[in-house]
Amino acid sequence: MLKFIIRRFLVMIPQLALLSILIFLLAKAMPGDALTGSMQANPNLDPKVFEELREKLGLNDPWYEQYGRWIGNLFQGELGMSYIHKVDIADLLGDRMANTFWLGLVTLIFTYLIAVPLGVVAGRWNESWADKLIVGYNYVSFAIPLFVFALIMLFIFGFGLHWFPIGGSVDVTVEKGTFAYFLSRIHHLLLPAITAALLSTVGTIQYLRNEIIDTKLKDFVKTARAKGTPEKKVYSRHIFRNSLLPVAAFLGYDIVFIIGGSVFIEQIFSYPGLGQLFISSINQRDFSVVNILVMLFGFLSILGTLISDIILSIVDPRIRID
Known part of the structure; x- marks a missing residue:
C-alpha cells in the first residue's frame, strides 16, 4: 500500500510540471501581457512608461526565461504581484481561499446528505414510484446546466422569497x-x-443505486436470507455496507467537480472566493493571478484524483500496482 501511494505521488510530479508549462504558454498566447490590464485601467498614462516597465519586469524576455523565473519564485514561496490590485498574490488569495474552502466543504457535506439516502431508497425499492421519482430527479439534474440552475435558485430564493x-x-x-x-x-x-x-449528487445516487441492486442478487445475500437473517439486518450488514464502500472512492472526483463548479457558483452568487477572482482576473487581464489560480485548481484536481485512487485501492486491493 505504501509503495502504491509513493508511486502515485511521484506520478504527480511530471503531471504538475506539464501543467505548469501549459498554463504559462497559454497565458503567453493570450492577447496582451501582465501589464495590459493596468494600461486599460489607466488609459491616460504614457505608453512609454508601460514599455519601460515591461523591460524592467522582463516581459520582453523569451518565454522560457520568464517561465524559469516564475517556477523559481514558486519554489521560494513567492507567488508574484497582482498588477491590478497592486498587492502580493498571496495576500489577495488569503480570505478568498478560506471562502472557497468552506463553500466546497459545505457543498460536499450537502452532496452526501442528499445523495446517500436517495441512492439507498432507489436501490432498495427499485422500480417503485419512489425510485422513478429519484431517477427522474437524477436525469433532470444531469441535464440542466449549472449556471442555469444557479440563476433559477438565486431568482427564487434570493430575489423572490428573500430567504x-x-x-x-x-x-x-x-x-x-x-x-x-x-x-x-x-x-x-x-x-x-x-x-x-443538488447538481453534484448525480453520480453518487446512480452508482449507489446500481450497487445496491447488484448486491441484492449476490450469493452471500441469498445465503444470509436462507439462514433466516431478518431482512433489516440483511440490508444493514450485507447489502448497504458492501454498496457504500465503493462510493467513498468517488470522494476525490466529487472534490474535482466542486472545484470546477465553484467558478460558476461564486460568479453568479457574487461570492468572494477563488472562482470569482479567477473570472475577474481574466476580464482585467491580470495574468499573474490567472496563472497562479489555474495552477492551484489543477493541483487540487490532481490531488482529488489521487485521493480517489487511494480510497479505491483500500476498498479494492486488486487495483494496486505492485
Missing part, C-alpha cells in the same frame, strides 16, 4: 468575531452550497 442574501460572504454591518458574524457567514453560504450540491 437568502443575493451576494457577498458576510453582512458588512456585523462585527467580526461575534456570533452574529458567524451566523451571517453561514447564511450567505447556504444557498450557493445547496445549489451546487
